[in-house]
């Protein structure tokens with residue numbers, strides 16, 4: 001059903017139009033941006049309120065950030081390979097991206113352990129709680145990204161991803177880069193405000 | 195036909211999956227898990243009506259308490275059980291639960307989901323010339339998330355500890371501490387869960403509406419030719435997309451405070467002499483986050499109603515809408531401003547007076563685009579050949595409420611005056627007129643106007659008139675006196691005011707309001723009868739009963755999935771060519787090309803007509 005309306009539109013409609021699914025993805029991204037904009041503003045408002053615990057962000061967050069950047073590189077490589085129709089490379093690429101992402105999960109967990117070692121807990125001064133909420137919520141969105149990767153992987157197995165059928169992998173790449181960018185924003189925000 | 199048509203194209207382009215959906219649809223897929231925007235719209239409408247009856251019924255009960263505090267409510271025991279004491283008194287905590295549920299139901303379930311959900315779904319594809327929404331599946335999800343959210347909220351009303359009771363704005367610490375009041379326990383938890391699904395539903399719907407408006411307009415349907423209904427739904431969806439995620443943020447932190455012991459909104463609280471461990475939080479933070487959604491939300495409620503009104507008033511005045519561009523401009527201005535005025539709900543939270551004056555200034559600026567809209571409605575009506583259909587009456591009623599409620603907004607927007615009026619019945623009167631009643635009238639106008647398209651039959655006009663007059667007069671009788679009670683200082687959300695001598699002179703007025711409320715509520719059953727009876731028994735509707743210009747009236751009496759049996763119509767002009775000088779009819783549908791209307795074209799339009807390909 002979904003595609004039919006789109007197809008009709010493309011046939012009947014001469015004005016320039018973006019692919020509806022891609023557009024919907026961008027709108028989804030906008031809504032995630034607003035979610036985190038809301039949270040980070042809450043952080044600033046709360047901080048200006050005083051009674052704010054200061055602490056150093058564990059270095060582990062820096063390493064995990066680099067790892068996440070690496071996964072974006074892998075994702076992009078995968079995307080380019082799909083354009084070249086090298087499906088085998090695409091499968092490897094997706095697996096690598098997912099594997100690096102799982103490493104990122106683990107490193108975020110290690111960062112939390114470091115935080116706890118610094119006596120910064122989820123339950124306590126909001127300055128610490130915010131770090132857990134930001135990173136946790138980002139991970140929750142990353143799970144969505146992993147599911148998306150899995151879908152694209154299955155599509156690839158069924159030969160549905162190739163240079164003439166790029167929509168799924170393109171959208172997946174967009175979302176993945178967005179999640180990377182989102183974390184970099186959150187990380188820099190936390191480092192600069194703490 | 196359209197169905198096979200769709201299938202062929204689908205095969206050509208994809209040649210893969212998507213077979214099942216196109217075969218003869220079973221009952222379940224046609225009426226329950228349908229992806230047809232028209233069916234989904236009706237589902238939203240019926241669910242909204244259900245909630246409206248419930249929300250209205252609650253208000254009658256608590257109005258009884260306010261109007262007749264000594265009354266024996268024993269007769270309600272069969273419905274409310276233990277919430278009525280053996281001496282026939284309403285439980286005070288349940289009073290709070292009822293006003294909370296009333297607010298939540300009306301703001302979110304009736305006037306957001308019931309209004310946007312119904313008319314955005316119904317009209318966007320039909321008025322734009324699309325076969326359906328961009329994603330029928332997302333649309334289906336949107337409805338069923340709403341349904342799930344409804345079920346959860348409904349269940350919460352039957353908890354022995356009662357549903358959420360801290361007001362529809364769920365301010366912490368009241369809502370954050372289960373020990374604060376019985377409604378803050380399981381009832382509040384279910385409220386939060388229900389709202390999460392509600393937000394998911396709104397976002398899915400909104401993403402779909404925006405995508406459809408951007409991508410699926412038929413040929414010739416430029417933005418400048420879109421009916422104002424669509425403009426309103428479009429901007430409403432954008433507002434929702436930008437503001438509801440902030441409510442997620444707000445609610446998420448509340449959930450963590452409630453369930454995991456964090457202190458985002460809590461600090462230095464003593465309950466029963468015991469100090470809670472929470473330190474460092476701030477309940478004001480919650481208000482900032484909440485009203486960042488909350489204020490846009492009130493415009494999410496009213497904009498679709500205003501869009502419907504524009505369409506109905508123009509059609510039934512047989513005149514083009516006055517100031518089409520100004521109308522779009524004011525929608526955009528309202529949308530933009532609605533994000534930077536939220537703190538006018540927080541003047542008395544101890545905010546810096548300088549900050550307060552900035553928010554005051556921004557708030558008062560909103561009066562300008564609002565006034566532009568009111569002015570344009572009146573000038574559209576001015577010297578029109580008015581056709582008083584029920585929909586038209588309800589639209590005019592909306593304009594009246596929007597003006598009289600908007601005026602009191604100007605008072606409230608002044609921080610110095612608001613310090614006195616905040617949290618009194620004056621605020622209650624303000625928002626029930628400008629938002630509650632106005633948006634409700636928009637909803638009713640929409641139902642009366644598009645009923646013939648939705649169900650292929652006509653509603654009864656006489657019953658419509660009776661319904662209108664009872665409701666219109668009733669609303670003023672209910673809400674106007676509340677201004678006085680509010681100016682006298684009576685706070686909202688109080689179970690009883692008989693303990694305060696200062697208010698004893700208002701007893702009669704309060705009884706009067708209650709009687710008026712019961713009559714107004716009763717009048718809605720006329721509508722319900724008119725609605726449900728005529729779905730089955732109404733006179734068959736002609737194709738274009740109101741002689742309207744927009745595309746939905748070019749579909750068959752009962753459009754199938756796909757909306758138009760043949761090609762989608764093309765659009766050649768804006769939707770407001772009513773009573774055009776020189777034209778032979780007093781309306782020219784959007785599908786009529788300029789080269790067929792030489793007699794009424796302007797010079798510019800004659801130029802345009804040369805560019806038109808001859809219609810085939």
Ligand code: HEM
Nearest residue numbers: 492496538539561600603604606607616617621625628629
């Ligand atoms: C001229 C334009 C308006 C101005 C200046 C204005 C101003 C205000 C102010 C200052 C308050 C806070 C009062 C208080 O709590 O002390 C308020 C409350 C409210 N307004 Fe308006 N308003 C305007 C129009 C509207 C419109 C168009 C709507 C809805 C469609 C609306 C809906 C509400 C609601 C729902 C509340 C109460 C929320 C609550 O506390 O439960 N207002 N308004």
Ligand SMILES: [Cu+2]
Nearest residue numbers: 489536538539
């Ligand atoms: Cu407001």
